[in-house]
Each structure stands twice: as C-alpha cells, then as structure tokens.
Amino acid sequence: MTVVGPFGLSVRDQALEADVQTGLSAVEAGLLDATKSEVPFITEAAQHLVRAGGKRFRPLLVMLAAQFGDPYAPGVVPSAVVVELTHLATLYHDDVMDEADVRRGVDSANVRWGNSVAVLTGDFLFARASHILADLGPEAVRIQAEAFERLVTGQILETAGPRDGQEPVEHYLDVLGGKTGSLVAVSTRFGAMMSGADETVVDVLTQYGERLGVAFQLADDVLDIASDSHESGKTPGTDLREGIPTLPVLHLRAQAAAFERPADLKLVELIDGDLTDDARHAEALRLLRDHPALEQARRDTVRYAEEARATLAPLPECYAKAALEELCDAVVHRAG
Numbered sequence: 001m002t003v004v005g006p007f008g009l010s011v012r013d014q015a016l017e018a019d020v021q022t023g024l025s026a027v028e029a030g031l032l033d034a035t036k037s038e039v040p041f042i043t044e045a046a047q048h049l050v051r052a053g054g055k056r057f058r059p060l061l062v063m064l065a066a067q068f069g070d071p072y073a074p075g076v077v078p079s080a081v082v083v084e085l086t087h088l089a090t091l092y093h094d095d096v097m098d099e100a101d102v103r104r105g106v107d108s109a110n111v112r113w114g115n116s117v118a119v120l121t122g123d124f125l126f127a128r129a130s131h132i133l134a135d136l137g138p139e140a141v142r143i144q145a146e147a148f149e150r151l152v153t154g155q156i157l158e159t160a161g162p163r164d165g166q167e168p169v170e171h172y173l174d175v176l177g178g179k180t181g182s183l184v185a186v187s188t189r190f191g192a193m194m195s196g197a198d199e200t201v202v203d204v205l206t207q208y209g210e211r212l213g214v215a216f217q218l219a220d221d222v223l224d225i226a227s228d229s230h231e232s233g234k235t236p237g238t239d240l241r242e243g244i245p246t247l248p249v250l251h252l253r254a255q256a257a258a259f260e261r262p263a264d265l266k267l268v269e270l271i272d273g274d275l276t277d278d279a280r281h282a283e284a285l286r287l288l289r290d291h292p293a294l295e296q297a298r299r300d301t302v303r304y305a306e307e308a309r310a311t312l313a314p315l316p317e318c319y320a321k322a323a324l325e326e327l328c329d330a331v332v333h334r335a336g
Contacts, residue, residue, distance in 0.1 A: 012319060012322065012323075013319035016067065016319045016320060016323070019063065019067065019071050019072075020060065020063045020064065023059070023062075023063040023066075023071070023076065023077060023080065024056060024059055024060065024063060026077045027056065027059040027062075027077055027080045027081055027084065028056075030077060030078065030080075030081040031050050031081055031084060031085065031088075032047065032050060034081055034085060034128045034129075034132065035047045035050055035085075035125070035128065037124075042121070042124060045109060045117055045118075045121040045124075046121055046124055046125060046128075048106070048109055048112070048121075049088050049091060049092070049106075049109070050088065052106045056084065057184075057216070058080070058083045058084055058087055058183065058184060058187040059080035059081075059083065059084050059187070061184065061187040061188050061191060061209060061212075061327075062076065062079060062080035062083065062187050062188070062190055062191035062194075063076070063080065063191065064188075064191065064320050064323050064324055065187070065188040065189075065190075065191025065192045065195070065197075065205045065209075065320075065324075066191040066192065066194065066195035066197075067195075067318070067319075067320035068192055068195065068197040068201045068205070068315065068318075068320065069192060069194075069195025069196040069197035069201075070195050070196050071195055073194055073195045073196055075136050075140075075190075075194035076190075076191060076194045076195055078132050078135065078136060079136060079140065079190035079191070079193075079194045080187070080190070080191070081129075081132060082129045082132050082133055082136070082140075082144065082190070083183060083186055083187045083190065085125050085126075085128055085129040085132075086125075086126065086129050086144070086148065086151075086183060087183060088125055089122040089123070089125035089126045089129070090122070090151065090183075091122075092109050092110075092118045092119070092121050092122035092125070093118075093119060093122045096110045096115045096118050096119055109121055129144075130144075136194070139193075140190065140193075140194075143186060143189065143190070143193075144186065147182040147183055147185070147186045150177075150178040150182035151178055151179060151182050151183060152178075153178050154174070154175045154176070154177065154178020154179035154180075154182070155175075155178070155179055157171065157174060157175050157178065158175045158179065167254075168245070168250050168253065168254070169247070169250050169251065169254060172245065172247060172250055173214065176213075176214045176217050176218070177210065177214060179217075180213045180214060180216065180217040181209075181210040181211070181213035181214045182210070182213070183213070184209045184210065184212060184213030184216065185206050185207075185209035185210040185213060186209070187209055188205040188206060188208055188209035188212075189202060189205060189206040189209065191205070192205045192206075200314070201315065204311055204312065204314055204315055205315075207311045208308050208311045208312055208324065209308075211304050211305075211307045211308035211311065212304075212305070212308040212327060212328065212331065214304045215301055215304035215305040215308060215328070215331045215332075216331055218247055218297065218300055218301040218304060218335070219301050219331050219332070219334040219335040220334075221239070221246035221247045221248060221297060221301075222247075222248065222294065222297050222298055222301060222334075222335040223334060223335065224236065224237060224238060224239045224240065224246060225237065225240065225246075225248050225285065225288050225289060225294055226289060226294060226335075236285060237275075237281055237284070237285040240271070240275060240281070240284060240285060240288070241275045241276065241281055243275070246297075247297040247300060248288060248291075248293050248294045248296075248297040249271060249288070249293070251293035251294075251296045251297055252264065252267060252268065252271075252288065252291060252293040253268060255292070255293060256268045264291075267284070267287050267288070267291065270283065270284050270287070271284050271288075297335075298335050301331065301332065301335040302332050302335070305328040305329075305331045305332045306328070308328050309325055309328040312324055312325060
C-alpha cells in the first residue's frame with residue numbers, strides 16, 4: 001500500500017500505483033513544458049507557482065478516472081495538464097483580487113512582480129491551456145469553455161453577493177459549485193472521456209467530481225477555523241481575519257438572525273470588527289471553534305462527500321473506484 005497524491009491517498013494495487021505515479025510525473029513535465037516561453041521573464045513568472053508545488057489534486061482525479069477506460073490513451077495526460085494550468089491561472093488572478101502576499105509558501109506573483117504581471121501571467125496560462133485543448137478536439141474545447149464560464153460566474157457571484165431574498169448559505173454553495181466544483185468535475189470528466197470510457201461512466205464521474213470539489217472547499221472552510229497551523233499548513237483563521245465569508249461564519253450569521261441569542265450577536269459583532277488586532281482575532285477564533293455553526297459546517301462537508309461517494313455506486317468494483325471512495329473519506333477527515 002503506497003501513499004500518493006493529496007491527503008496521503010493510499011493506493012492498494014501496484015499496477016494502479018504505477019499508472020498514477022507515471023501519469024503524474026508526465027503531467028509535471030507537461031506543466032513545465034507548457035509554461036516555457038521564448039521570453040525568459042515570462043517563463044520565470046509562469047513557472048513560479050508550478051515550481052512551488054501543490055497537491056495536483058485535479059491531475060490525480062484525471063488519472064484515476066482514466067482507469068475506467070484506457071489509462072494510456074494519448075489525451076489523458078494533456079487533459080490533466082489543461083485542468084492544472086487552468087487552476088494555476090485562477091490562482092494568479094485570485095491573488096490579485098484578494099491582495100494575497102503568499103501562495104504555496106512563496107511570495108505571490110502580485111507581490112513579487114506587481115498586479116499587472118500577475119494578471120497577464122494568468123492570461124498566458126489560459127492561452128497555453130487553450131493551445132493544448134485545440135489538439136484534444138472540439139468537444140474538449142466546449143467542455144472547458146463551459147467550465148470556465150461557470151468558474152468566472154462563480155467568482156462574479158461571490159463579488160456581487162446574494163441577490164435580494166436569496167439565503168447567503170444557498171448563494172455561497174452556488175458560488176462554490178462554479179468556482180471549485182466546475183473544474184474538479186472537468187478533471188474526472190476528461191479522465192474518463194479521454195480514456196474512452198462509456199458515456200454512462202463519464203456522466204457518473206462528472207457528477208462525482210462536482211460534489212467532491214464542493215466538499216473539498218467546505219473542508220478548507222472548516223480547517224480555517226478548527227485546525228492549528230501544523231495540521232493545515234497555514235495560519236488558522238486567515239479567511240476570518242481577511243473578512244472572507246466562509247460557511248461556518250455564514251451559519252453563525254443565520255443562527256444569530258434567527259434566534260437572536262446574545263452570545264451569537266456578540267460574536268457576529270466581534271467578527272464584523274477589526275480582526276487585524278491579534279487579541280480580537282484569537283477571541284473570535286476561540287468562540288467560533290466552540291460554536292454549533294462549526295459543527296453544522298462539518299455536517300455539510302460530510303453531506304457533499306457522501307453524495308460524491310453515492311454517485312460512484314453504478315461503477316464496477318475496482319481499485320480505482322476504491323481510491324475515489326477513499327478521497328471522499330480523506331475530505332471528511334480533513335474537516336474533522
């Protein structure tokens with residue numbers, strides 16, 4: 001049993017392990033090749049986050065989904081490169097929007113080179129992804145375009161906020177479906193499709209990816225509140241300090257509005273205040289960790305992960321299916 005990919009995924013079959021490891025190595029080489037330019041500065045900026053590492057969660061899903069067809073089919077690795085390039089491009093843009101200082105343990109591109117270079121580097125990565133897509137056929141181009149539209153729509157919805165009368169939690173889950181679920185769904189869809197799997201298998205794995213992607217982000221929301229820095233790899237309460245409305249906070253606000261409990265209203269007031277003050281931030285974090293809203297967010301994470309697992313039921317029993325199921329368990333484990 002060998003650990004590969006994010007979350008310490010255990011692969012229990014040597015042949016599957018070899019396929020996944022070989023595929024991920026090829027993706028890494030493909031990412032470096034796709035981010036090279038005749039202009040050295042563009043290469044440096046485009047490879048900045050590639051070389052910083054990352055989970056390669058989406059390429060892993062491509063490799064596992066490809067096991068339901070021919071995992072050696074020529075389109076499998078390039079499609080994994082496409083989804084990871086797209087993901088990386090969004091990180092460059094997100095860091096500009098969020099005014100982030102650090103990404104994956106290194107200076108963010110906007111801090112190192114400025115916002116203009118960061119945005120243009122993200123655009124460069126989108127262009128390279130499109131170039132690879134063109135060789136994968138018009139159906140792949142259409143699928144990626146639809147996912148990218150959903151991704152951008154999710155980002156716009158997040159910026160615009162809930163429409164009149166819409167529940168903030170409902171709005172937030174819609175945002176995550178676009179921002180995160182869409183590209184994870186493309187990962188499993190491309191893996192199955194490029195491997196020549198049956199259309200019913202492609203549909204199942206697409207639904208799985210959508211739900212797993214949302215569960216993955218919800219687990220991050222819980223981790224931001226519940227974990228220590230050693231466990232999560234980042235400073236606890238980062239989203240809280242920056243005023244990013246994650247699920248535990250949205251549940252807190254909903255409960256405070258519904259029941260008007262003095263402790264809830266006081267915590268909302270604290271969160272709405274200046275959390276750049278370390279003492280106020282620590283107090284808000286402590287109170288949120290003990291609040292039922294955090295457990296409610298955990299239950300939502302488990303629900304999406306279990307829905308992802310349930311979609312796999314029609315697939316034949318095999319080591320790849322077991323690995324996909326284990327990813328659901330791993331997401332839930334991250335959320336505690």
